[in-house]
Amino acid sequence: MKRVSTTHTIAALLISLFIGACGSSQSTITPAGKPPFDGVQSVRTELYFGMRKRDNGVVGLRDWRKFLDSLITPRFPSGLTVIDANGQYQMANGTIKPEMTKVVLLLHDDTPAQSNAIDSIRKEYCAMYDQESVLRVSQYVTVSF
Numbered sequence: 709m710k711r712v713s714t715t716h717t718i719a720a721l722l723i724s725l726f727i728g729a730c731g732s733s734q735s736t737i738t739p740a741g742k743p744p745f746d747g748v749q750s751v752r753t754e755l756y757f758g759m760r761k762r763d764n765g766v767v768g769l770r771d772w773r774k775f776l777d778s779l780i781t782p783r784f785p786s787g788l789t790v791i792d793a794n795g796q797y798q799m800a801n802g803t804i805k806p807e808m809t810k811v812v813l814l815l816h817d818d819t820p821a822q823s824n825a826i827d828s829i830r831k832e833y834c835a836m837y838d839q840e841s842v843l844r845v846s847q848y849v850t851v852s853f
Contacts, residue, residue: 747852
């Protein structure tokens with residue numbers, strides 16, 4: 709008679725639990741067009757601002773705060789969130805550059821004016837602080853305050 713090891717038994721149990729969870733009929737994904745809770749449709753945009761210039765200089769915290777206060781906040785006065793992050797970016801020349809990053813989260817209406825304001829912020833930051841780009845990620849969300 710062949711003896712089954714404890715490790716194999718545990719592995720088989722975990723696999724069966726995983727398969728069972730994957731086959732669950734209950735979904736947490738809301739059908740298209742139906743919000744998951746009482747809220748309003750909005751756009752969530754994340755902007756990733758690198759803090760290292762192409763010449764390896766750094767955007768100082770005072771300069772960042774001035775940019776935030778004078779160029780982002782007036783365009784999105786109802787609120788925003790800034791998160792400090794560490795990231796890396798591959799330059800057009802192939803060089804990978806690790807850098808401190810400021811991530812700005814915005815919730816806004818889906819209008820050409822709001823989209824243009826975001827693109828203007830990105831262009832201004834690149835011009836002012838010698839950046840190759842500012843990453844923008846936008847998606848539709850449902851929000852409630």
